[in-house]
Amino acid sequence: MKINGVAIDDTFAEAFTMRVARLIITGRNPKWARAAAVKLTGFATSVIGCKCEAGIERELPESATPDGRPGVSVLFLTMDKESLPQQLIVRIGQTVLTCPTTACFDGLPDVPDRLAVGKALRVFGDGFQASKVIGGKRYWRLPVMEGEFLVEETFGMQKGVGGGNFLILAGDVDAALAAAEAAVLAMTDLPGVILPFPGGVVRSGSKVGSKRYRNMIATTNDAFDPTLRAITESRVPAGVNSVLEIVLDGTDAPAIEAAMQAGIRAACRPGVQGITAGNYGGKLGPHHFHLRKIMA
Amino acid sequence: MSDTVVLTLATAPAHTLVADCIVADRFASLDARAIGELPVLHGGRRARLGDFFTVTGERSTSLRIEGDLERVEGVGTGMAGGEMLIAGNVGPDLGLAMEGGRIDVHGSAGENAGGARPGASRGMAGGEIVIRGDAGARAGAGARRGLIVVTGNAGPRTGRAMIAGTVVVFGSTAAGAGRFLKRGSIVALGAIECPATFRYACTYQPPHVPVLLRYLRARYGLAVEDRHIAGRYERHSGDLAELGKGEILHWVAE
Incomplete structure (x- = not known):
């Protein structure tokens, strides 16, 4: 041929079966949403050395995000179920939580297998965090110096x-x-x-x-x-x-x-x-x- | 089984009608005759629901109520699931201590919507109440969880002693809102007077408010304005006479 x-x-x-999560990161403008996504997916080329693989799936318009702001969709993969939440908690905590104006939402809402990522991150709020249930989903509001960081309590995981x-x-x-x-x-x-x-x-x-x-x-x-x-x-x-x-x-x-x-x-x-x-x-x-x- | 049970007010009550049997999820296993046999109190005397309402449909957690229910109390008490649409005004104690499901009122509601049973400290513990009109006093009083939305004005002592949960008021909110609030949020898009035991924190864009308002727009078709979604809010923390982890979020500007 x-x-x-x-x-x-x-x-x-x-190719191999892996475990995947999809994250929707939004920001005040595309620049900040992308800044967080780039850091989040940095050093995530291969499970051989990075323990996870991640990348930007696509940029999302305001109409396609939960809070109506510009966003970026990210896919995150690991070889096993256990390491996916570990990687997400560490990486979101260090790259999205820290990035001005961003919020982090689950991109696989209909998947039954749930990872308690936001639930783990909430303790950064040192007791000042607050949760809100909106449309059946729980969100955590973490007070930060810039204002508040919003993260969904759970994220879907699928094969x-x-x-x-x-x-x-x-x-x-x-x-x-x-x-x-x-x-x-x-x-x-x-x-x-x-x-x-x-x-x-x-x-x-x-x-x-x-x-x-x-x-x-x-x-x-x-x-x-x-x-x-x-x-x-x-x-x-x-x-x-x-x-x-x-x-x-x-x-x-x-x-x-x-x-x-x-x-x-x-x-x-x-x-x-x-x-x-x-x-x-x-x-x-x-x-x-x-x-x-x-x-x- | 039908898609929706419809209750139509056929005989207007001459006195207060306590109809805490009208609960969407309770109708899931009842036929029309059994629904009509449910007990109510009319002016303190025992009566049947069927004495006042005609019942159409059976065995459904989707309920529609038609007629002027201003004298009907306790609709949706303890509701744990299902959906209830009230096509008109409704009386006091709507969704009393409800735990789940949705109540959509196409009119105004009386006092204590989503509030606590007499003598109880906890009000609604889940679910959503949307009032497309005005709400009487103490909407959301003692709420533990859940969401109350008032598209008109809210009466005195809205969200009094809330433990958690959210009350959104599109119009003005009368005095005493949020008194004895432990946690929980009152989101005021219109005028509100914060109690003296609340303290101003900052003016910012709470990130969950756009998610919440967009949800209300999408789920209920409410006329939410973009300026409220993208706007800035004053955060007042309180009640500092209580736990102090509650808040009044007052929209101030785009």
Whole structure:
């Protein structure tokens, strides 16, 4: 299969079931809502080193937020149920609570599995906090120097999908980067999906474990490192001198599929020789995104 | 089972009619005949609900009441769920000690809406009462939780001795509001006189008020003005003669 002359590899991306929460952060204006969201989702690229993965899903207009102010929707993922509330409590407490004018709302209100995030954060109020029930939801008002911080008592948690991916194989780094940027642009603001890495792009894809260091849980994906083509079992085709990866997390598999379709189509542009994907032989992750099936 | 039980006032009461049997969730298991047999007190004498109201529908927690209920007391007492729409004015003790559900009054209500039973310290403990008119004295008195909204003016001693919960008044609020307040909020969009035992804290934009007012606009279709949603409020803490963790939020400017 070829799209715009770019070969689509007959392979699949292998992804994992994760736990996901959606946060709606609002602020006096888009600048402050985004400032909190950027800090909240900082250092949250991969569970390998950050214990969580997070990213901005999309910006929200005033009409789409609970308090009628500009907002940002954030997806937050961890590998297990226990660590999601821990990460949310620490991160919201340090990045959203601290950010002027912001408030923090649950973006998965209909999900039965609830995380007591606001309930834990309320103690920052040192006994001066107050709760309000509005429309069946409890909110906590925490007094702060700027005024008050409003946070919902619980946040929904559901199963999500982490680790959707595709690799862009290009003749040089300029072409790889241009294709990756185009792919990211095409996937930005799609509902239910985040791209947790810097600018949405990974240059250092990894493999499980190490060939040399016993205590490393992930090391460089040497099969796709162009500089190692001559000394490893390389999967870098001839003429390819740079590979970039796009990693996608989302609320469900259809959302990932839709985003991969848009991203791959945008990445198929001059200078790109092929699109492939990372997997572990299908043995580790339950979600398999077959590239040719998605692009058919 | 029907979608809604409709009570229509057929015989206007000559005296006060205590009809604390009119409770939306209580009708969930009753047919029309059983609803009509429910006991009421008319001028202190025993009577049946059916002596005054015609009943249409059965076995529903959705209730509509039609007619002038100004002499009808205790409607929605202890209500724990369901929805009640009152198409007209209603008398005192509406939603007395209610625990859940929604009462929507398309008219004015008498004294002690959402208040406590005689001798009790706690008023409503949950649910929502929307009064699309004026409220009599002591609306929300002793409330433990819940929400009371008055789109017109509220009478004296509104929110007296509230333990928690929220009262929103779109119009003016008469004297004595919030006296002996422990926690809880009185949100005054119109004029209000704060008791001497309240102390001014600051003027700011309470972040929960836009959420609350937008909810009222969306859920009940109330005519909430943008200036109230985006506006600034004076926060008066009190009652300092009590716990002092309550507040009167008084809208002052856009």
